[in-house]
Amino acid sequence: MTRLAWLVATLGGVGRLRPAPGTVGSAVVLPAVLLGPWWCLALAIAFTLAGLWALSRLPAAQDDPGWVVVDEAAGQCLALACLPAGAGVVSVLAAFALFRAMDILKPGPVGRADRMGGALGVMLDDVLAGFFAGIVLLAARAAGWAG
Incomplete structure (x- = not known):
């Protein structure tokens, strides 16, 4: 079980790639956009649930080490x-950049979740970063940005 939990936490070992494993972990899921928004939402939920399961079984993952990229x-x-x-490349790159910015800068609730620690804190800060990046993307769409 520990091996499976490690594989989930690292996305099959992606978390061991250097440099910037978090950026690589974000980049490897970008092709999911081809499946459409509902599948991306389903994958977000699946990764969150799988991540909570995996991280709760890996004591070394409780402090969000760099090799954990399921979040x-x-x-x-x-x-x-x-x-x-059918979003274009510019929109996908904008989603990537916004998510990474929110994840790295950790504004407001993202930073508070990051400081929680434990499996929930590890997962929640990135879910919130994705949520806030999504709000910016939706606002840009509402304002007429086609990307």
């Missing part, structure tokens, strides 16, 4: 879910 996959998929079906 980035969940947050990035949530941001991608806010793009329209």
Whole structure:
């Protein structure tokens, strides 16, 4: 079980890639946008639930070490879910950049969730980063930005 939990937490070992495993973990799920927004939302939920399961079984993951990237996959998929079906490359890159910015800068609730620690804190800060990136994307769409 520990091996399976590690594989989930690292997205099959992606979390061991250097440099910037969080950025790589976010990038590997970008093709999910081709499935459409509902599938991206379903993947975000699946990654979140799988991540909570895996991290609760890995004591070394409780402080969000760099090799844990399932949280980035969940947050990035949530941001991608806010793009329209058939979104172009510019929109996908905007979703990627916004998510990474929210994840790195950790504004407000994202930072509070990050400081929670434990499996929930590890997952929640990235889910919130994806949520806030998604809000920005939806606001841009509402304002007429086609990307």
